[in-house]
Amino acid sequence: MAVGMLVDDATVEIENIHRNRHMGKPLTVAILDGASQIATPAIVATLAICIVFFPVVLLTGPAKFLFAPLALAVVIAMMASYLLSRTLVPTLARMLMENEPLHEEVTDPHLGFFGRLGVRLIIGATATSTGSRKHMVACLTCC
Numbered sequence: 084m085a086v087g088m089l090v091d092d093a094t095v096e097i098e099n100i101h102r103n104r105h106m107g108k109p110l111t112v113a114i115l116d117g118a119s120q121i122a123t124p125a126i127v128a129t130l131a132i133c134i135v136f137f138p139v140v141l142l143t144g145p146a147k148f149l150f151a152p153l154a155l156a157v158v159i160a161m162m163a164s165y166l167l168s169r170t171l172v173p174t175l176a177r178m179l180m181e182n183e184p185l186h187e188e189v190t191d192p193h194l195g196f197f198g199r200l201g202v203r204l205i206i207g208a209t210a211t212s213t214g215s216r217k218h219m220v221a222c223l224t225c226c
Contacts, residue, residue, distance in 0.1 A: 088132060088161060092168035095121055100176050110180055114173045122169065129165045133158045 099121050103113035139147075139154035 089164040092125055092164045093172050096168045096172045097176060114176050118173050125165060125168065129161050132161055
């Protein structure tokens, strides 16, 4: 269960960034929106799993010595996973997805003329932005 949740935090974050990106948002805005949209549900799911392991602390005798380290390891791993999905995943997404094209939205017939025009304007604005990479990474790390 813990291994599944460790992978799940990062996967949900990346999929939400892709969803926002395919809505035509610039990469940085898609990353910030994607991260903020799942922050609360992810912490609630993480805390729910951590709360389940709390009664293990109340055990006594040999059971406590057997199961308390396991419960502590799961709780620490879950909190670390949440922390990394809030900090490292958006930073890596910014670095790895910056050259990803938005070709799906430009050719989507359901967007209409103004939708395709908006996507092209966003692509042009993103391509001509002159923001510093170090500043962007610093900003994304804080989210």
